[in-house]
Amino acid sequence: MATRHTIEVTVGAFMALGFLALFFLAMQISNLSLDSTAEGYRLTARFANVGSIKVRAPVTVAGVRVGRVESLSFDKTTYEAVVTLRIDAGIDTLPEDTFANVFTSGLLGEQYIGLEPGGSQDYLRDGDEIVHTQSALVLEQMIGQFLFKKAGESG
Amino acid sequence: MRLESLARLGRGGLGALERLGRAHLLLFAIVLGVGEILRRPRLLTAQIFNIGVLSLLIVGVSGLFVGMVLGLQGYYVLAQFGAAQSLGVMVATSLVRELGPVVTALLVAGRAGSALTAEIGLMKATEQLSGLEMMAVDPVRRILTPRFYGGVIAMPLLAAIFSAVGVLGGYFVGVGLLGVDEGAFWSQMQAKVDFDDVMDGIVKSLVFGVIVTWIALFEGYDTVPTSEGVSRSTTRSVVHAALVVLGVDFVLTALMFGG
Known part of the structure; x- marks a missing residue:
């Protein structure tokens, strides 16, 4: 049971890291926040x-x-x-x-x-x-x- | 005699076509098996762990070094034109558009794709797949589907991590070592890199995720069930995945950025 739990935790951490990287790419590199002012x-x-x-x-x-x-x-x-x-x-x-x-x-x-x-x-x-x-x-x-x-x- | 060689050519062509057909039928069956991973999400988490988390080290380290090399080389060329401040743009666009998705796909094909092929090939050679069928468990849905979706989910995340770490590597070399202005590095990057570039990179890595895991799974599932057969399939899985990824990358780049 412990190993299954560890796997889930690490997968969760991995996915969080991936989304964090995506967020970094979107905000820090392409500066989405500035361009998306639709108004x-x-x-x-x-x-x-x-x-x-x-x-x-x-x-x-x-x-x-x-x-x-x-x-x-x-x-x-x-x-x-x-x-x-x-x-x-x-x-x-x-x-x-x-x-x-x-x-x-x-x-x-x-x-x-x-x-x-x-x-x-x-x-x-x-x-x-x-x-x-x-x-x-x-x-x-x-x-x-x-x-x-x-x-x-x-x- | 001449007819015989013609027949051999035809046999080869038909064989390749048949393999291609079987590969597509398998992909169809795998994709349709999505219900299985909704019913047993643990199967999927285990495969994201195998393909994604375990590839994290090689992808992160490669990204760092690729970014650092881009920083050095880019600085060397750009400084000749007095445009060293555009270093950030160069590092970020090449990573986000091309190197991130492509190099990640090649690394995953070598690190995880080969393992998938060997695993499934051995399962077939040791008749575990037949065993599953005996127990009325569909091996495609139970074994292949979670691995496929695991790869497709893990690939864009790995590519994003690769690109992000690479940009940081370029930053360390460019700003830290070579003395490019920090503000210009980030602001030029933000001005010139569109969110569309990031999205195109993600679409690319999704496509590569499908290609790499599909080829790996098919080669394993279609292997000749002997030690030699598994070894050949594993080699072919990596070689074919790499070639297809590079070819498709050209097509995708032409479609996305050509027009």
Whole structure:
């Protein structure tokens, strides 16, 4: 009887250890708690060029992540990219004239959407559109413009 | 003469097909025997003990060392690009997606799968299985089903332990030994590893659990009941399980992360 009991105890300990490892993987490594915030509200923003923004890219205000990119689509009449942002529910005081930029973290890093709050007293609500946007800086275009300007100066 | 060699080829093909068919019928019977372990859960606990708890040491130690090696090698490569802070991402993704499920499956095939095959093969050779049938006890349900479910339950837990211990090993080497920033190690890992990656790893190890225990049980059950036959089945069980796991891993990876 004692051995059977020992087996049950060790199996229980093993399964607890396994689930603990799973919990560790879920929480510490993939940080499930941050991503599973299903609540929150949606904003849209139109960009002439979103660069390499991807779904789930972070949305930040002052460098702090306040949401994620939920979807990307293309408006075939205006030829603009329409980005849907999901902002965390607690961040409900973004002014209406908030400015949305596509930034790159570092020279080679991933792109993200940075919001710069404006001065308006009215706040953005679910479904609103961010009017002021700044497209992604495309390195090739910048180099092209720089060379073109240089050529103009010397010629 | 030529016809004879053609016939041999055909015989070989038909034999392989027949074995495959028997293996699937056996799997079907094993899976359907789930009622037996609901009626006698102790059978299942004993097998989780045999397959899971007794494999814990080898899985844990291997995970630790694999993680530490990943930390060293990853640091060496990443530091050349000035991206040593992404070490956590590299260690965690390679462990959670690939190395955890695959290496655990290979270790379990060697540590527990071979034992299962030898045990069942010897039971058959010493006619214990026939003895059970004489007592009107279905050996598939009584002997094979608990071992199968034990393996399928133990495998994802072992893989999760492997990955978790491996990440800690990478952490010790990367942060403790090589001086990667601790905050960057964890925060980059958390930012880049999705919960989907973890889930995909678990699905993989569930599939591998089915494959490894199924092959081990079938090889044992289908063995030629002699010492030589059992020895051959045991070897074949480990070799086939390893090959199938690696092949299926490629297919699963292509399905999960390819598109």
